[in-house]
Amino acid sequence: MSGFRAFFAIAILVLAGACSVPGPGQAPDGIWDPNETANRKVHAFNTRIDEKLLRGTGGGYADKVPEDVQMVVTNVADAVSLPATVVNQLLQGRLVDASRNTLRFTINATLGFGGMFDPATEAGLPKDESDFGATLAAWGVPEGGYLVLPIVGPSTERDAVGRVVDLFTNPLDRVLTVPQRRTKTAFVLLDKVGSRGQYAATVDGVLYDSADSYAQLRLIYLQNRRFELGEEAPAADVIDPTEIDTTGF
């Protein structure tokens, strides 16, 4: 346990300095992207991988796998990530959310036959997720620059650190055997492929139909993530209708 704590402490110390903060005027429209050239290369790489493996229906997954089976995959993937959500919500001081998700996990793990079904949603406890990136945000660590990670995709300096920590902090991993853990990971990955297929039109639209898919994805990711974290949107995001000049349109 002390090794675990030391790891935590070091990780946080490292990232407190690692997340860069834009100077005045360096983040127009709330976008801070100091590594744009490198990011664009990774984005191009990711898009090529997506095109080969997932474009359209997520490699056929959304078409070929029956919907009920996809639903089970989604439910299991959600159930196995709930303990990590609870830990993070505790770390964020969100005690009500943490106990709600503990109950959600208990219900779905038992009445939901090991997480295959989701009776908790019907009982008024809908899906709710959190991660260590969100915890860092709650602790006041700055977002840092925009970052595109290989395979994983859009992120920020803060979220990238969060992802690394998330790899080691799911409490469920402590009680699962190695094969069980692999199965867990397989379900989580399959669920991601499923989502790719479910939102094929939107994702394909952004990746393949945009004039600048990099700029689109960056804008969409940052806005959505800030919204998820309840962070204040940059002033540019709130548009006053009386300031739009519609003359001639």
Added chain:
Amino acid sequence: MDWTRRSLLTTGAALLIAGPALALTEAQASGMVGNLVNEINRVIASGKSERAMYGDFERIFKKYADTRAIAAYAMGVDGRRATNAQKKAFTDAFTGYISRKYGKRFREFIGGRLEVQGVSRNRNFYDVSTIAYLKGEAPFEVNFHVSDNNKFYNMYIEGVNMLLTERTEIGAMLDRRRGDIDALIADLRSAS
């Protein structure tokens, strides 16, 4: 909407206090979004073909959205060098393009529905919040910003702002065409 005497009285009082500056009431703004959401839900549930749905979405979009404001914002500073004829043609082409683009996304709502949650007044607009319920997904927020003409001019899907997204896209399209507005208009008409 539950029109109790009290809510009528408060609305009336609010109108009196706010005076002519507030031409639109909260009830009207959320009522408009309510109608919009009902029409979208009906199309989603109709089971029509994709192409037929786009036509429906374009009709709905023209009826409820402030297409001129959306087009003007999307064009951004490039609008300053556009002629009035170009602006008009752009609004028209852009309206079709956006209906197809968002129509495609709403198609992914099949089996789901939108519900109006509430409305809040901001300085120069109303923010009407709705929740999207989709199969297998955590419910998420879709917000409509409504200006005084009781049409929506911006939409946020889980925090993603349509106006900013479209301005980025139109800007990139113009860059690719070396700033040629006529080429942009022609391509918007055929873009899916």
